[in-house]
Amino acid sequence: MNTTQIACIFDLDGVLVDTAVYHYQAWKKLANSLGFDFSHAQNEQLKGVNRQRSLEKILNWGGITKTAAEQEELAALKNSWYVEMISKMSDTEVLPGSLKLLTELQAAxxxxxxxxxxxxxxxxxxxxxxxxxxxxxxxxxxxxxxxPDPEVFLKGAELLRTEPSNCVVFEDAAAGVEAALAAKMAVVGIGTAENLPGADVVIEDLSKINLEKLKALLQHKS
Structure with missing residues (x-):
């Protein structure tokens, strides 16, 4: 049993590593292949949203209707491009503070x-x-x-064999913050406060937080 009475659940894209650029490039390539463009602003709206829902939004922006089977093919095509891109990733794409915080948590x-x-x-x-x-x-x-369904975080707490009230979630998307709050967990937002309503604390990146601050956050939350 961990003596700190704290558990941490991390989102991946935009929190620990920078994969947003690859999602954007793959979705843009798909949109362009269908005859329309896809902007950075639209890409922001896809943060924390799964592949199928993202595709539905993009098709809607392009004014395009596809059957369920066609949508499945397009989602698979986008994913194949994305996987090809991320297969070339390295530890240089780990975001600032991620390695230090994960090392500190593991040591404790x-x-x-x-x-x-x-x-x-x-x-x-x-x-x-x-x-x-x-x-x-x-x-x-x-x-x-x-x-924003809390399933992903509740399952995380279950696998870590701890209560949701012991968990701190790290998120860069509004949907993720909403999900963590629904799970009754503390939330550290990565980004800007206006984009992450409801987060208990918002920081620029993980270099701005440590274990002592996380313990204080949980204590304050309870």
Whole structure:
């Protein structure tokens, strides 16, 4: 049992590693192949949203209707481009503070889980050298409901054998913050306060937080 009475659940994209650029490039390539463009502003609206819902939004922006079978093919095509891109990732794409915080948590015996919508989390963690920090992985392959549903975080707490009230979630998406709050967990937002309503604290990146601050956050939350 960890003596700190704290467990941490991390989103992946935009929190630990920078994969947003690859999602954007793959979705843009798909949109362009269908005859319309896809902007950075639209890409922001896809943060924390699963692949199918993202595709539906993009088709709607392009004014295009596709059958369920056609949508499945397009989602698979986008994913194949994305996987090709992330297969070339390295530890240079780990975001500032991630390695230091994960190392500190591991040294203190704090259980850590991944809580991500990504279906490619295993490959990303492997390519960036972060796999060994995680006691549990919950991603798009193991949940049926996407954020803002709290399933991903509740399953993370269950796998870490701890109560939701002991958990601190790290999120960069409004849907993820909403999901963590619904799970009755503390939330550290990565980004800007206006984009992450409801987060208990918002920081620029993980270099701005440490274990002592996380303990204080949980104590204040309770």
């Amino acid at each position: 015996g704090v259980p850590v889980a991944l809580g991500s919508a990504s279906k490619n989390s295993g490959l990303i963690l492997e390519r960036t050298g972060l796999s060994h920090f995680f006691n549990a992985i919950v991603d798009g392959n193991s949940v049926t409901s996407s954020k």
